[in-house]
Amino acid sequence: MAGGLIGKESGNGKQYPGKLTLRVFVTCMVAAFGGLIFGYDLGISGGVTSMDPFLKKFFPDVYAKEMNMKPSDNQYCRFDSQVLTLFTSSLYLAALVASLCASSITRIFGRRLTMLSGGILFLVGAGFNAFAEKVWMLIVGRMLLGFGIGCANQSVPIYVSEVAPYKYRGALNMMFQLAITIGIFVANVLNYFFAKMKNGEGWRYSLGFAAVPAVMIVIGAIFLPDSPSSLIERGKDEKAKQELIKIRGTSDVEEEFKDLVEASESSMAVKHPWATLLKRHYRPQLVMAIAIPFFQQLTGMNVITFYAPVLFRTIGFGSNASLMSSMITGGFNALATFVSIFTVDKVGRRKLFLEGGAQMFICQIVITAAIASKFGVDGNPGILPKWYAFLVVGFICIYVMGFAWSWGPLGWLVPSEIFPLEVRSAAQSINVSVNMIFTFAIAQVFTSMLCHMKFGLFIFFAFFVLVMSGFIHKFLPETKGVPIEEMSVVWQNHSFWKKFVKSASEEANAKVDNSC
Numbered sequence: 001m002a003g004g005l006i007g008k009e010s011g012n013g014k015q016y017p018g019k020l021t022l023r024v025f026v027t028c029m030v031a032a033f034g035g036l037i038f039g040y041d042l043g044i045s046g047g048v049t050s051m052d053p054f055l056k057k058f059f060p061d062v063y064a065k066e067m068n069m070k071p072s073d074n075q076y077c078r079f080d081s082q083v084l085t086l087f088t089s090s091l092y093l094a095a096l097v098a099s100l101c102a103s104s105i106t107r108i109f110g111r112r113l114t115m116l117s118g119g120i121l122f123l124v125g126a127g128f129n130a131f132a133e134k135v136w137m138l139i140v141g142r143m144l145l146g147f148g149i150g151c152a153n154q155s156v157p158i159y160v161s162e163v164a165p166y167k168y169r170g171a172l173n174m175m176f177q178l179a180i181t182i183g184i185f186v187a188n189v190l191n192y193f194f195a196k197m198k199n200g201e202g203w204r205y206s207l208g209f210a211a212v213p214a215v216m217i218v219i220g221a222i223f224l225p226d227s228p229s230s231l232i233e234r235g236k237d238e239k240a241k242q243e244l245i246k247i248r249g250t251s252d253v254e255e256e257f258k259d260l261v262e263a264s265e266s267s268m269a270v271k272h273p274w275a276t277l278l279k280r281h282y283r284p285q286l287v288m289a290i291a292i293p294f295f296q297q298l299t300g301m302n303v304i305t306f307y308a309p310v311l312f313r314t315i316g317f318g319s320n321a322s323l324m325s326s327m328i329t330g331g332f333n334a335l336a337t338f339v340s341i342f343t344v345d346k347v348g349r350r351k352l353f354l355e356g357g358a359q360m361f362i363c364q365i366v367i368t369a370a371i372a373s374k375f376g377v378d379g380n381p382g383i384l385p386k387w388y389a390f391l392v393v394g395f396i397c398i399y400v401m402g403f404a405w406s407w408g409p410l411g412w413l414v415p416s417e418i419f420p421l422e423v424r425s426a427a428q429s430i431n432v433s434v435n436m437i438f439t440f441a442i443a444q445v446f447t448s449m450l451c452h453m454k455f456g457l458f459i460f461f462a463f464f465v466l467v468m469s470g471f472i473h474k475f476l477p478e479t480k481g482v483p484i485e486e487m488s489v490v491w492q493n494h495s496f497w498k499k500f501v502k503s504a505s506e507e508a509n510a511k512v513d514n515s516c
């Protein structure tokens with residue numbers, strides 16, 4: 001999930017009493033809306049930027065270029081405009097800035113207030129976009145949505161992990177990614193239908209619809225109580241205990257409450273989590289916090305998420321067929337995420353990563369060959385036969401499924417289970433920030449990359465898929481079924497990382513040696 005399920009793990013494998021109460025259920029629903037709105041914003045911009053009335057109004061140069069295009073012109077450069085991509089990418093830059101500040105805001109003002117601010121920002125952003133008359137209104141709207149996403153991605157996951165009974169945390173983590181993919185799919189479906197509106201104003205509805213989940217988040221944040229951990233963090237221990245009793249539906253919460261207080265104290269005792277993370281024995285976590293989100297974005301998945309309609313139009317599909325095709329790929333993305341949810345604890349993380357990588361690699365090669373053979377370097381396709389369209393869309397779907405059961409959800413699950421409490425929030429901030437930086441970069445440079453690298457663009461991503469699969473094979477230990485509190489053993493037993501991570505007994509010996 002964006003933001004990961006960062007919470008205070010019990011760290012001792014205890015089974016606290018308590019059930020899945022209505023309060024917890026409502027909390028999860030609000031979290032789902034957080035994921036939905038993120039997904040909706042990921043999925044909506046590509047379709048909107050391929051709608052002619054939208055291009056005509058805000059990007060007349062791109063529209064004119066598209067209209068005046070002769071068959072002999074280079075089709076790969078059809079949508080090459082930095083302002084156009086700024087419309088998509090500005091959101092992620094704002095989300096990056098907000099996620100960096102949101103960690104302090106969540107700490108000082110609580111998760112609930114951060115969620116509420118996120119919801120309000122979403123609403124105002126959706127309003128700016130739906131009523132936009134000028135490009136600056138679009139960009140401001142996208143940036144407000146981005147700030148909202150930064151706030152929500154930081155606060156919602158933490159809130160859920162603190163409120164949910166801890167045995168459900170792993171599943172909830174993946175639910176968030178599922179909500180993202182459903183949000184993308186809903187955006188694809190709505191784009192398809194709104195694009196058909198006769199008055200040419202369908203894009204306003206596509207963009208304005210983001211207000212629906214935003215309202216849900218605002219209402220949720222108004223009525224939900226703050227989490228016990230957050231109340232403890234702000235010195236309201238008695239209120240925290242009462243809240244825990246209500247959430248768990250039992251008054252038998254003494255043990256969990258004591259552990260929450262201890263966890264809060266020990267996390268506050270780490271004065272410089274950033275500096276701590278740089279220590280040699282946290283090297284595996286630091287490397288994973290940077291490499292996993294970097295590689296997740298370098299799979300090239302967001303080229304499909306953001307620009308599938310643009311891509312489909314570039315390779316000769318009509319406007320309607322493009323929106324329909326991206327609806328199909330969006331549907332496969334959501335469905336395949338279920339596969340991961342149901343298999344991850346059986347087959348393990350490494351197998352899913354490696355299988356997904358192989359699948360994506362093969363598809364990228366086939367897609368490259370298909371585009372190269374029909375379009376060559378000048379992007380001139382001639383007449384496209386039907387089988388060709390089926391082949392391209394089919395392989396894009398298989399590629400999307402490979403991502404959806406590997407790097408998509410695991411890109412959030414694995415970091416959330418390997419960061420120990422003392423460095424969790426710092427490592428998670430790095431994870432989210434690296435993800436946002438590369439989401440922004442890909443969104444910004446895609447159309448220009450397509451224009452210059454042509455079909456080679458897919459080879460570029462295929463190369464990274466090879467590198468990341470090698471990385472997983474060599475450096476990522478299997479974490480399936482390993483309790484959080486025993487995670488350090490996994491690194492100590494790893495052929496490469498054991499040099500960096502000392503076992504507790506070795507560390508104790510080293511301390512004795514130093515004191516002698």
Ligand SMILES: OC[C@H]1O[C@](O)(CO)[C@@H](O)[C@@H]1O
Pocket residue numbers: 001002042177180181184296301302305333408409411439
């Ligand atoms: O489902 C695809 C989506 O999932 C993410 O990787 C987030 O986890 C996004 O960057 C991408 O658009």
